[in-house]
Amino acid sequence: MTLESSNMTLKITDLVKTFDQPGGGRLKVLDVANFAIASGEQVALIGESGGGKTTLLHLIAGLLTPDSGSIRLAGTDLTMLSEQGRDRFRASTIGYVFQTFNLLPAFTAIENVRLGMTFGHGRHDSHRALELLDRVGLADRAHYRPAQLSVGQQQRVAIARALAAKPKLLLADEPTANVDPVSAEAVLNLIRQSCIDEKLAMLMVTHSMEVAERFHRIEKLDEINHAFAHPM
Numbered sequence: 001m002t003l004e005s006s007n008m009t010l011k012i013t014d015l016v017k018t019f020d021q022p023g024g025g026r027l028k029v030l031d032v033a034n035f036a037i038a039s040g041e042q043v044a045l046i047g048e049s050g051g052g053k054t055t056l057l058h059l060i061a062g063l064l065t066p067d068s069g070s071i072r073l074a075g076t077d078l079t080m081l082s083e084q085g086r087d088r089f090r091a092s093t094i095g096y097v098f099q100t101f102n103l104l105p106a107f108t109a110i111e112n113v114r115l116g117m118t119f120g121h122g123r124h125d126s127h128r129a130l131e132l133l134d135r136v137g138l139a140d141r142a143h144y145r146p147a148q149l150s151v152g153q154q155q156r157v158a159i160a161r162a163l164a165a166k167p168k169l170l171l172a173d174e175p176t177a178n179v180d181p182v183s184a185e186a187v188l189n190l191i192r193q194s195c196i197d198e199k200l201a202m203l204m205v206t207h208s209m210e211v212a213e214r215f216h217r218i219e220k221l222d223e224i225n226h227a228f229a230h231p232m
């Protein structure tokens with residue numbers, strides 16, 4: 001492994017992704033020659049609606065597979081793994097914060113956080129789960145279910161869950177889109193500080209230039225993606 005690649009948490013090369021179109025034919029959504037994130041680096045991803053930002057995050061998370069190209073994450077090429085292998089790798093290597101939180105409604109805050117560890121660590125570590133809830137300011141809400149929490153609190157639980165398995169890369173897809181402006185500020189600061197504390201690299205999709213400007217680097221998808229709106 002070269003010095004350069006050892007310092008990279010993520011390295012994407014010649015990535016192509018197409019989708020079947022409902023009316024027939026395929027749409028090439030992504031064609032990215034090179035994209036990398038260094039360890040500990042915080043990158044904001046901006047781009048037009050429908051430009052392929054979520055698709056890129058899903059490929060990095062191994063939730064989708066590319067048509068061609070490679071996605072190296074913490075030294076492993078995702079495209080070489082089976083679906084089961086990708087699931088296991090994702091659980092231990094990636095934290096994902098969604099726009100819609102995706103908490104399980106029947107479980108309490110601490111149970112939701114512990115669920116983030118189930119596959120990653122193969123065990124439930126209640127001490128770390130409580131520590132994470134404490135970090136997001138919700139130690140006193142550990143036994144509340146999502147419906148008993150405010151929207152901003154729910155997103156903070158989701159952040160704690162994303163950190164639970166000690167991942168190497170945090171993916172966040174417009175994590176502040178559904179919270180009020182005051183909570184959005186708190187959620188954003190929390191994600192960024194948590195990544196520093198946990199020595200995590202981060203890729204966050206945002207529509208806000210004001211938010212993006214606080215990151216180490218801004219990546220404009222439309223500039224690195226040569227497939228933008230390219231019907232085949």
Ligand SMILES: Nc1ncnc2c1ncn2[C@@H]1O[C@H](COP(=O)(O)OP(=O)(O)OP(=O)(O)O)[C@@H](O)[C@H]1O
Pocket residue numbers: 019020021029047048049050051052053054055056
């Ligand atoms: N499963 C799918 N089947 C067919 N087309 C898809 C599928 N998923 C996404 N697409 C298409 O891929 C393109 C990119 O979608 P994607 O959700 O990645 O965009 P985005 O940049 O995240 O958009 P937004 O900012 O609006 O959330 C869109 O044109 C969409 O219609």
